[in-house]
Amino acid sequence: MDFFDDGTPGWYALAILLLPLAGFCFNAFTYRTEFTRKRGHIVPLLTIGTALFCALSIFKHSVIDYDADHAGGHGTHAAAAHGAPADGSADEHASGGADGEHGAARAAGSLADPRWRWSSKDHGGSYRLIDTGALRLDAGIAIDHLTATMLVVVTLVAFLVHLYSTSYMHGDKRYSRFFAFLQLFSFSMLGLILTDNLLLLFCFWELVGLCSYFLIGFWFENEDPPKASMKAFMTNRFGDAGFLVGILLVYRMFGTTDLSEIYSKMQAVAEGSAAVPSLFGWETGTLLTVAGLCLFMGPMAKSAQVPMHIWLPDAMAGPTPVSALIHAATMVAAGVYMVGRIYFFFTPDCLAFIAGIGTVTALLAATIGLVHNNIKKVLAYSTCSQLGYMMLSLGVGGYSAGLFHLYTHAFFKACLFLGAGSVIHSVHTEDMREMGGLKEKMPVTYRTMLIATLALAGVPFFSGAFSKEMIVEHALVWGFGANVAKLLPALIAIGGGGLTFFYMMRLINLTFFGQPRDHHKFDHAHESPPAMTIPLLVLAFLSLFSVGWPIPLFGGKKLPELLAPPPALASIALGHDEHHGHAGFALAFAVLVISCAVLWVGYVLYKRTYKERRPGPEVWVARFGGLYTTVTNLYYFDEFYRATVVRLGNATARVLAIVDSKVLDAAVNGVGAVGQLVGKAFALFDRLVVDGLVNLWWHLSHAISKKLRRIQTGNLQDYLAFAVGGMALVTLLFLFLA
Amino acid sequence: MDHLAGYVFIGAAMFVLGVFTMVTRRNAIYVLMGAELILNAAALNFVAFARHLGNRLDGQMFAIFIVILAAAEAAVALGIVLQIHHHFPSIDVSKPDRLGD
Amino acid sequence: MISTIDSTHLLTWITLSPLLGVLAILFTPRDKADVIKTLAAAFTGIPLVLAVWMYVKFDQSLPGYQLFDDFAWVEAFNIRYTVGVDGLSSPLVLLTSILMFFAVFSSWNTEKGVKGYFMLLLLLEVGVNGVFVSLDFFLFYVYWELMLLPMYFLIGIWGGPRREYAAIKFFLYTLAGSVLMLVAMIAMYLHSGATAAERTFSLITLAQRGQDGLFANGPMLFGMEFRHWLFLFLFIGFAIKIPVFPFHTWLPDAHVEAPTAISVVLAGILLKLGGYGLMRMNMSIFPDVMWDGSGPTAWATGIAFLGMVNCVYGAFVAMAQTDMKKLVAYSSVAHMGFVLLGLAAMNQNGIAGANLQLFNHGTSSAMLFLLVGVIYDRAHHREIARFGGLASHLPMYASLAFLGIFTSLGLPGLAGFWGEALSLIGAYQHFPKIVLASTIGLIVTAAFFLMMIRKVFFGPKKEIYAGYPDLTLREWACLTPFGVLCILLGVAPFLLSDWMKPSIDALASLFGVKS
């Protein structure tokens, strides 16, 4: 088979996938040895480093070289990429005629995906997991530009986080286990990226959730992490249930879960040469929308979109490197990645929903970020907000913009988290009110975090600016000419920039500027060791000299241009094939100006509040007390869940009743309580009714038995009388019958 | 002519009286007499039917054997009644009720 | 019909060799406990080795039964000793042999009535394996009932405080099911031919004649069709074993009171008999009751509905439990709901899912019960609320527990996922709404398991548990194989599904699925 031939990404992809797994196994099986206990980071570092190398090779092979060779345009690539059909040497696990089908489908229509794509199945490289006859699950690897870029981002951040952790987690009693889980996470995340099958994607999806669960709960002796981890898993389980139902719908419609097969089937639907089997009597459009919405439930939970964002801030109970890797750069972005991966599948209605959710998330999370005092939680809400931006972008058709923001965000947010980790490591607190004045003591941390902050806020010439402006452009193009509501995403995207700048500068201010507010902690503060600062520097560099620059490496193109969207098959199938106009230079310039203005407003507000204190933050708080309380209480999401699920009947009254109560336990505990309640009710039912029936029967027969025994009086003449009576009765019965 | 109906009627009456005696009388001797009545009702029937069917021997034989068996039964019964009288100084059949639920 | 007789009588040996063990132990003096235990291990080891050999010998490409052994038993009634396996039964034979072998090891600490205990355990293995290999209804029934008595005593003598109640409850429930099965068996036998010579108990022939519509023209009885009565009686018999709501209440009692090894056998194997019976009897002999030629009938829908109720109800009730073992027991109820869902789907995915679920639940629930047993041996209680921080005290134990729990809650990549996913995928074809409702069960299942993890394994250390030793070698040896199976069958489910596929295709083809 040519899977392992030179010049294909096969080997590399496999290495990327399996090396972290091997690292996990090594650490898991040797955890008792002295080496692993003390030097548990060595093997993981090696594997993830190699994976990074492989990812870069694939990136070079697939993106840089390819694009250099095919600078002519997108449309003609497909045939070339698939020019070499699989030869007959495919082993028994190969998907027999599938590639022929693909080829035909691709050549046939104009709806073919014009993007570069490498599928291991075309080269006989697949692993048949299961084959029931109706469902054949071949695990294969599919790489396109999206994937290749994502691989680099994930392996790079993962590598840096591994490196950072050697210092951050130093001395922890479960040191080697931490690395084991990091490795398992890397494996799952990379699998999620590489797989070409929706069901397998779901599998890895759950696996990353599992790793997240264990890593959030890593310090399970403490009170919060177990609760937070359970909350995270359960919230995601809700989303995953929807995801699974979506997969069931997709399978029912297309009879497959293979992404490329789904693509070609959708193609046929778009061309009108095939129909979707109906369900519940719905039309194709409704069915596709419902399926899309179900599928989107997964990303909604995983990417912490309102209203399923509640788990992410709590997840900060995990070690900070974990927050950086999983809850900022990679796993939470998996939702965005997944939406990008099946982008062709979403109908316009579905996309509008995604945009709406993204918008709400972007705004709500940003406002909470304004008031929170926990450094990690501010960053967590910021992550939420940025993920909202990405969803918004995807929803409004900004495919490349959204994914591009994913990449840039991964770097600067990881940098921020690692920087926060560095601060926490140094002052042993997460409360920003106990920090301050650390600028001098921690120069590297301060500088790198500042760069990342500027990138996050979207200050021009930092990476975030590129992606954010593209998002705003797309949102504007989407909203223009339609009703005002459709303009909201654009407005909020713009306004959100100001908010972002404000809360990030507040974070920097509280942490690094001013006078130290806790001298004891301040005195012990120190700059972190190189193992922690080097990742910071690398990530800051990437935030600064972003991939957003048109650099020669990409044949003179910007990265986002390589991430061309697939044809919107669902829209085409529904006859909505409307091409949004492309943002022109003028628009781009206008957006730039407006954004700068908003940023400036944000900066001025920040400066007036915190630098010049006219008025100071206290005044603002006093002035907008109600609003402030609402926001500090995180918009009462947790309470809302508790209230709605706990007391369905008088939900409103309950919400009002707890307005003044402090932040309570997690929503999942609320759900848990309901579950417990229902469970208890059921258990009661079990005991009273189901068992009761049995026991009733038992008691009844006992009672009858007791009664029956009475006729056995012991008195002979009673017996005789009964017998004679019996005779009479039998005679009567006889005569009655005859 | 034969008077079958009459015999059968008398037999039936004896049977019913016998049963009634057995069920209601407490004295063991009366009870046993009730049993005799029942047996004799059957014997009467047999003889009557035998005659009705043409002076058949089998029915008459049956009647004779019933009488013989009644005697045997009475012998055993009296023995048992004596025992009862020994244990419970009475021949009231409803007295012994140690056994029973 | 029966093409070739297996000259080695492999299945007969697998089934009956524990009987030799029973005899051997019978003649061992009561006070030689170690000898008795070794004998028990040896005589459960023999079927295990033979079952592995069966796995090797079994031709996975053939749809029908294989490895026949057959001779006349009662010629007057055409009762035959016919055994044979296909892709549905042979994995379960292997599972039984594995579980039984480890059940002996996990009960190594038994001190009370050792002799009786291991004799009954071996007798139980005869019954279970016998049911799986029987191809004659009469033989099937005999083996089916043979399991009752050992189980009654194993729970009743060696069980927990309420063991007497649990034992008789188990016995009564199962007997109630099986007497109805007996009636159905006799009715089917009498209906299977006009003369005594034509009548048969052969499951192969009955299935053949049933599929040809033999039972479709029976009389109406009390306003319901003959075949529906038969189907109902058989279904109740198997439903009690599975157990299906509302026949499930024997299960938590039996599981909680039974000693660890017996809980393992109960959950790991005995529940499987119900699902297996549904396939072998109800679906194979009465396909037309569940499938009307174009779609599922009300009966199939009813079964799917019961499956959904099992999933949701079982999960919710599990959530309310405070006893670890009871929680695991109710989780079994929830899990077996997927088997029903998959079977009601009557297509390749559904049946494959159900069968995978049968096997995988066998390993994962066995593992969970073993794990509960391990901690019970140390703490002498199973109250979830009283534990905490065990992950710090017993790291090895905790790791294996996590593996078992996550397998059980259907985490992808571990064995439990495939059964659930395929059952749902299969059932979705016919019963989308019911499947939607069952996803609630998925969520709640995760909730109660995580709650258990949080309360038992996480949290601050508790001093009372500080002195507990981690897994002993014996416990480790008992648990690891199941852990390996959980992972192996998670990443390579084809090992099982390929084995079953021809038989599943054959079964699905009765319901309009072309393979």
Place this chain on the structure above:
Amino acid sequence: MNLKDYVQDLSRLWPEIILSVTALLALVCDLLMKGKETRVTGWVTAIGVLFTLGWVCRDFGDADGTRMFGMMVNDRFAMFFKLLITSGLLVVTLLSLFFRGLQKDGVGEYYSILVIAAVGACFMVSTDNLLLLFLALETLSISSYALAGFLKRDLRSAEASMKYLVFGALSSGAMVYGFSLLYGFAGSLELPQIAATVRTLLHGSGHGLDAAGIGCAVAVVLSLAGFGYKVAAFPFHFWSPDVYEGAPTPVTTFLAVVSKVASFGMILRFFGGIPHGAEGSAPLATVIAAIAVCSMTFGNLAAMLQENTKRLLAYSSIAHSGYLLAGVAALVAPGAAGAVAGGDAHGHGVAAALSAGLSGGQAVTFYAAAYLLMNLGAFAVVIYLSNRFGAETVSGLAGLGWKAPIACGTLVLFLLSLTGIPPTVGFVGKWYLLQPIWSKGLHWLAVALVLNSIVSLFYYFRLARSLFLKGEAEALASPRKNAFGAEIATIAVALAVGTVWFGVSLSWLADLVLSIRI
């Protein structure tokens, strides 16, 4: 009939003759021993019974259905029941030998009465004449009255025998009155003719009964009362719990097993002539089925709370009478034997019916054999436990399983068999019974029967629970010396082997039962 024929016929009566001689020998032996050394008498009896048993086995194949003395039939049916009676008698004799209560002097005539009762039983199953049937039945009954009251010093024994006697007098009186009416209707004492008359008069074709029909129905019901009393069927069972409890346990065993089995032989003789081809009597079948269901339900429910083991087994035997009567109902019900009711898809005809399956009579015959085995076994262990531990109540059995595992283990097996769980003969019996019941269309009866077997599990396994589920420490009773534990246990084990053997090795039994035409 000349002398030669007489001698010829007598030669077919060897079992009865040998039994009678044994009874005489037992009396003589007792006289010789001057009332001491009762056990010698017992052993003499046992040898005589064993000899009879051998003779029955020897002659089994020769039974060709010839009539003897114009009153008896020498067929396999009779032989089979004689086999059951004599083997049952043998076990009862041995149990009597080892029973503590009979270990005293002056009980020598016990054995001869026992054997005479068995002689009556043998005649009862082989006659087809009402007169002889009546005589045989009374021989059995009167002997049984004497046996029940045999422990003269025991108050309960006396009470038992009195109740038995008075109840028996009423019932057999009613029966013989019914016989007289039947004689009047049929004009004959021959059972086949009587059966034919009953079939004609009780056709149950839906037009109601004429005057003769009503009379016949009354006659049949009165006869049923007698039979019902003999087999302790509801509502004629009242004597049985009290008598079973009060009588010496071996006598209880005899009454519950041998006497009952023989009575079912008689019932089969009586009703066996009613079905003819596909004809039968539906109302009669329903009446018998009703009695059957009442018996089994009553027996099982009443047994649930019993403390006394013998009483518990008494109620159990009432229930088993119900099961057996269900088979009788299947026998007299119209419809081709073995055919599926209403299932005409395969063209059942009379020819098919003849070759088709098991009849109700055969099923009852087999179940009687099964009943004999398992109930003898159960009583043997009850005697064992009372002998060795003085335990006669359910709670008194607590923990004894650990002290006497073998005997108690066999008891569990017998209980399993009584419940009807494979691999025991009791299961095969139930399965035999259900076949004709179902094929004659009495589906409700079949379901009632199996549901009843679930109820029976309750109380059977109360015994098992007491024996084994209670700890050894809970055993209050300590073993006595000289309790003949080993001897009785050997008997129990032998019966247990039989219970399992006939539960597994079915082929031989199936062929044997199918070769009996009833």
